[in-house]
Amino acid sequence: xxxxxxxxxxxxxxxxxxxxxxLTAREGEVTAIIGPNGSGKTTLMRAITGELxxxxxxxxxxxxxxxxxxxxxxxMRAVLAxxxxxxFPFTVAEVVRLGAEAGGATNAAAIIERSLAxxxxxxxxxxxxxQLSGGEQQRVHLARVLxxxxxxxxxxxxxxxxxxxxxxxxxxxxxxxxxxxxxAFAAEGGGxxxxxxxxxxxxAHADRVLLLQDGRVTAQGTPAEVLTPARLTVVYGCxxxxxxxxxxxxxxxxxxxxxx
Amino acid sequence: MIAADxxxxxxxxxxxxxxxxxxxxxxxxxxxxxxxxxxxxAGASGVSLVDTLSALAxxxxxxxxxxxxxxxxxxxxxxxGLLVGAxxxxxxxxxxxLFRNPLADPGLVGVSAGxxxxxxxxxxxxxxxxxxxxxxxxVNLVPLAAFxxxxxxxxxxxxxxxxxxxxxxxxxxxxxxxLAALTGAASGLLIYLADDSQLRTLTFWxxxxxxxxxxxxxxxxxxxxxxxxxxxxFLARGLNGLALGEAAAFHMGMPVERTKRVAVLTVxxxxxxxxxxSGGIGFIGLVVPHLLRLATGPDHRRLLPNAALLGAVLLVxxxxxxxxxxxxxxxxxxxxxxxxxxxxxxxxxLRQRGVMDx
Numbered sequence: 292x293x294x295x296x297x298x299x300x301x302x303x304x305x306x307x308x309x310x311x312x313x314l315t316a317r318e319g320e321v322t323a324i325i326g327p328n329g330s331g332k333t334t335l336m337r338a339i340t341g342e343l344x345x346x347x348x349x350x351x352x353x354x355x356x357x358x359x360x361x362x363x364x365x366x367m368r369a370v371l372a373x374x375x376x377x378x379f380p381f382t383v384a385e386v387v388r389l390g391a392e393a394g395g396a397t398n399a400a401a402i403i404e405r406s407l408a409x410x411x412x413x414x415x416x417x418x419x420x421x422q423l424s425g426g427e428q429q430r431v432h433l434a435r436v437l438x439x440x441x442x443x444x445x446x447x448x449x450x451x452x453x454x455x456x457x458x459x460x461x462x463x464x465x466x467x468x469x470x471x472x473x474x475a476f477a478a479e480g481g482g483x484x485x486x487x488x489x490x491x492x493x494x495a496h497a498d499r500v501l502l503l504q505d506g507r508v509t510a511q512g513t514p515a516e517v518l519t520p521a522r523l524t525v526v527y528g529c530x531x532x533x534x535x536x537x538x539x540x541x542x543x544x545x546x547x548x549x550x551x
Numbered sequence: 552m553i554a555a556d557x558x559x560x561x562x563x564x565x566x567x568x569x570x571x572x573x574x575x576x577x578x579x580x581x582x583x584x585x586x587x588x589x590x591x592x593a594g595a596s597g598v599s600l601v602d603t604l605s606a607l608a609x610x611x612x613x614x615x616x617x618x619x620x621x622x623x624x625x626x627x628x629x630x631x632g633l634l635v636g637a638x639x640x641x642x643x644x645x646x647x648x649l650f651r652n653p654l655a656d657p658g659l660v661g662v663s664a665g666x667x668x669x670x671x672x673x674x675x676x677x678x679x680x681x682x683x684x685x686x687x688x689x690v691n692l693v694p695l696a697a698f699x700x701x702x703x704x705x706x707x708x709x710x711x712x713x714x715x716x717x718x719x720x721x722x723x724x725x726x727x728x729x730l731a732a733l734t735g736a737a738s739g740l741l742i743y744l745a746d747d748s749q750l751r752t753l754t755f756w757x758x759x760x761x762x763x764x765x766x767x768x769x770x771x772x773x774x775x776x777x778x779x780x781x782x783x784x785f786l787a788r789g790l791n792g793l794a795l796g797e798a799a800a801f802h803m804g805m806p807v808e809r810t811k812r813v814a815v816l817t818v819x820x821x822x823x824x825x826x827x828x829s830g831g832i833g834f835i836g837l838v839v840p841h842l843l844r845l846a847t848g849p850d851h852r853r854l855l856p857n858a859a860l861l862g863a864v865l866l867v868x869x870x871x872x873x874x875x876x877x878x879x880x881x882x883x884x885x886x887x888x889x890x891x892x893x894x895x896x897x898x899x900x901l902r903q904r905g906v907m908d909x
Contacts, residue, residue, distance in 0.1 A: 342798055365804025375799050378651040379849035384566025389791055393803035400567070416566035439803060 292318045292448040294339065294482060297348030301331075301338050301506075308334045309345070309506045316499070318449035321473050321483045323493045323514075326503030327527055332486045333373060335503065336455045339484065340370045352448040365393045368451035369439035373459070373486075375432050377420055383407065383431050384416035390435035402441065406434040411468060425460045433457060433469065443481030452476055454485040458492065470496040494518055495540035502526060518543065561846070572853035575846060579860035583633070586867045590629045593875055596620045623766070630773075631764035632870045633863040635829045638776040638821040640862020641783055643836025644843075644854055648790035649814045650720055653844075657822040657836040661704035664731040666826040667757070668738050669700020674752050675741045691768065693756065694827035698775070701823030704730060709815055718811045720797075758883030759830035761870050768828055775824035780859055782817040786810055787851035794849065832885050834892030835862050841899065 296314040300307065309331045316322040324332050338345040341356045341364060349356040351367055359367075369390065377386065384403050391399040391406070407413055410430040415423075420431060433454075440450050452473065458466040470492055473483045477498075487493045493500060493514060500517040502510040504526050510517045518541060523531040530546040561571060592600030598620045603613060613621070642657035649655070657663070673696035677685065680692075688695055708730055712723035745753065789810030792800030800807050825832075839862045843854055869887040876882060 337798075340798075340802060342801055361801060361806065362804035365802065370799075370802035372796075372798055372802070375795050378794050379648075379653070379844060381794065381849055382562055382566035382568065385568070385848060385850060386795075389795065389803060392788075393792075393805075400565070404565075414564070417562050417564040418566070419562075 292352045292482075293350075294352075294451055294484060295348060295350045296335075296339065299335075299338060299345050299347035299349060301334055301343060301345045303334075307506060309338065312347070312503075312508055314501055314508070314511070316451075316482055316484045318480060318482045319477050320498035321470075321477050321485065321496055322499045322501065323497035324484065324486045324501045324503065325488070325490065325493055326509075330503040331506040332503055333455055334506075336453060336484070336486050340368070340453055351451065354447075363447075365439065366395050366445060366450075367447050368453055369394065369436040371433055371436045371452070371454045371457050373455045377428075381420050382416065383412065383418050383420055383423070386420050386431055387416075387435045387438050390437070390439035391441075394439040394441045396438065396441060399438075402438050403434075406438040407431075409437060409472060410434045411465065426462065426465065429457075429460050430465065430469075433472075437472070440476070440481070443476050443479035449481050451482045451484065454483065456486050456488060458487070458489065466492060490518060490523070490543040491540070494543065495536075514541065562848075568848040568850070569853065572847035572850070572857065575843070575857050576853070576860065579857055579864065582864045583860055583867075586864050586871070587629055587633070590632070590867050590871050591621065591625050593871060594620065594625055594878075596624075598625075627766050627769050628761050628764040628870070629867060631769055631828065632761050632867040634769075634773055634776045635761070635825045635832065636835055636862040636864070636866025637859035638779055638825045638862075639832065639835040639866070640839035640858040641855055642779045642818040642822045642825075643862075644840035644851070644858040645779060645783065645786060645790065645814050645818055646836070647840055648786075648793060648851055649811060650724060651793060651796070653841060654837070657818055661708040661727050661730045661734075662701035662819045662822045663826060663831070664727075664734040665704025666697040666701035666823055667831070668704075668734040668741075669696040669698070670694075670756055670827075670830075671738045671741045671745075671753060672696055672700070674756065675745045675749050691771070694768065694772065698772075698823045698827040701826060702819060704734065705815065705819035705823070709812075717808060718815070720811065723815070755883060756830045757885070759832040759885035759888075760873070760881065760883050761829055762874075762881055763828065772824040772828045775820045777821070778817040778824075779821035782813055783855040783859070784852075786814055786817075787855055790814070790851040791849075830883075830885065832866070832888055834888045834896070835866055838892045838896050839865065841896070845899065 294316040296312055299309060299312040301309040312335060324335060326332050334343065337343040339349065387403045387406055388399050391402045396402045403416065407415055410433050412427065412430055412434060420428060423431065436452065440452055443450055457469050461469060473485060474496055477483050497514055500512065500514050501508060502517050509526060510522060518533055520531055520533045523543065532544045532546050534542045536542050562568060588600060598617050603617060603621060606613065639657060646655040646657055647653055670693050673693045677692055685692065708723055708726050709718070711726040712719050742753065789800065789805045789807065792803050792805035793810065797807050840854060840858050843857050843861060847853060847857065869884050869891065873882045873884040873887045
């Protein structure tokens with residue numbers, strides 16, 4: 292089962308934001324979407340969620356995303372947006388409950404507790420969301436998304452986590468925690484597609500990488516295939532070194548002196 | 552933000568406030584019964600509910616005048632008060648949920664401005680109507696004009712804010728402000744043309760009153776006022792999702808567009824009908840949802856029914872004060888709700904300043 296994007300294009304106003312995107316994300320894998328600011332990562336994510344109108348093929352587990360009813364889609368994929376501001380003083384548990392109910396959970400209380408524990412927020416259920424720090428709020432939303440997804444495999448095949456910059460306001464420890472959660476979800480048979488900025492995290496945790504530049508796919512493949520110094524230097528417009536980090540991953544460094 | 556102790560707000564450590572909200576529902580149901588009895592028992596005529604009930608219990612027939620006071624004056628007035636209060640409070644809660652803004656008001660969908668213009672037009676230019684038409688409308692001319700004015704304004708605003716089946720909440724908010732300015736100008740022009748007695752009628756209409764309540768009026772306006780109350784259970788889940796924004800609501804499978812459309816149109820019908828028969832009654836739609844969110848949390852599945860109950864209680868109480876405090880005369884009810892609502896609202900703001908972001 293896959294999440295399949297074929298020749299996808301998105302026009303916003305008179306501007307082509309994405310052109311001819313092809314992507315196949317597989318169950319059991321973490322697929323990373325990377326690229327410089329304004330390259331179309333978030334737009335691609337919003338098209339995949341069905342939120343943004345687009346042209347081209349878009350299928351989840353073999354079913355056309357655009358013709359799928361929203362409640363059914365909510366049981367097949369859960370989405371973490373880049374930012375989700377919250378109006379009204381909800382408690383943390385009430386926010387996570389929204390996700391659990393969207394995923395069709397019957398034992399919401401247990402799922403809320405487990406989801407909060409997984410994002411390192413056990414015991415935070417009674418706190419008011421608006422009183423938490425930015426990083427804590429991001430983890431509450433992740434808990435909500437995990438509660439919506441439930442188990443990695445559902446009646447309609449593998450479930451999908453679509454995460455737009457899930458680690459953007461997290462400290463390094465919690466960044467790793469989130470990437471491990473994503474890997475664990477994939478290991479259990481689900482699929483994960485994540486927009487990431489950190490090339491080192493991408494190299495260490497992604498199975499496949501899609502590199503975007505100016506709304507087009509520049510490269511696609513394993514981290515080792517995509518993250519080459521020459522390509523990254525061109526795409527990001529700065530001198531980058533890549534050092535392999537056995538057994539898995541690599542470290543990407545900017546080389547300031549070479550720019551002079 | 553100062554970190555306040557959520558326990559001070561009565562929040563359990565697991566963050567589940569549904570039990571708290573259910574207890575609130577029971578308390579409010581009891582309160583509705585209590586103020587209803589109080590309201591039926593009080594009034595300028597001096598008919599006492601206790602005497603009437605004990606007379607009925609002894610098997611005696613009611614005197615015709617007592618029966619008239621109770622069943623033709625106080626009872627329709629009570630039911631109207633309950634419905635208007637419930638409609639205004641639920642509409643306020645729905646609008647605040649839809650606009651994701653605690654300051655949103657049932658009037659935001661343009662309905663108040665339109666209804667105001669409709670009423671003013673009827674009061675000032677009603678005399679120019681063909682006599683047959685004026686006779687047919689009778690005493691309901693002003694309410695009818697107010698209702699259709701509110702409905703027309705809402706439909707115009709909805710058309711402005713909708714494009715290709717999607718309704719932009721922000722466009723609706725801004726369009727509403729522009730529309731309110733336009734209708735305000737038209738109303739101003741009519742007020743300029745009005746004579747002294749029309750001005751007096753206008754002023755009293757704008758301050759609100761339930762004095763005109765009658766069974767025929769209630770039968771006409773009641774079902775419309777119930778629109779938002781009937782829709783509320785179907786809107787609650789979608790409004791909960793919208794608290795996280797339209798995108799997140801869609802991601803969680805909520806029917807976003809349907810929620811927006813149903814919310815706007817049912818609120819327009821409810822508030823239009825409420826304003827039509829009771830005039831301008833402020834603060835209920837703003838204060839009631841706010842009080843309840845503080846007490847039992849923002850989950851709309853509990854907030855909306857509790858808002859209906861609390862709105863009904865407060866409006867009947869306000870009406871009771873308005874018709875007893877200067878008896879046998881009556882104060883406009885809008886004055887009571889504003890005098891009571893304003894300070895309460897400021898007190899809440901002061902108390903929770905820094906405790907939570909609204």
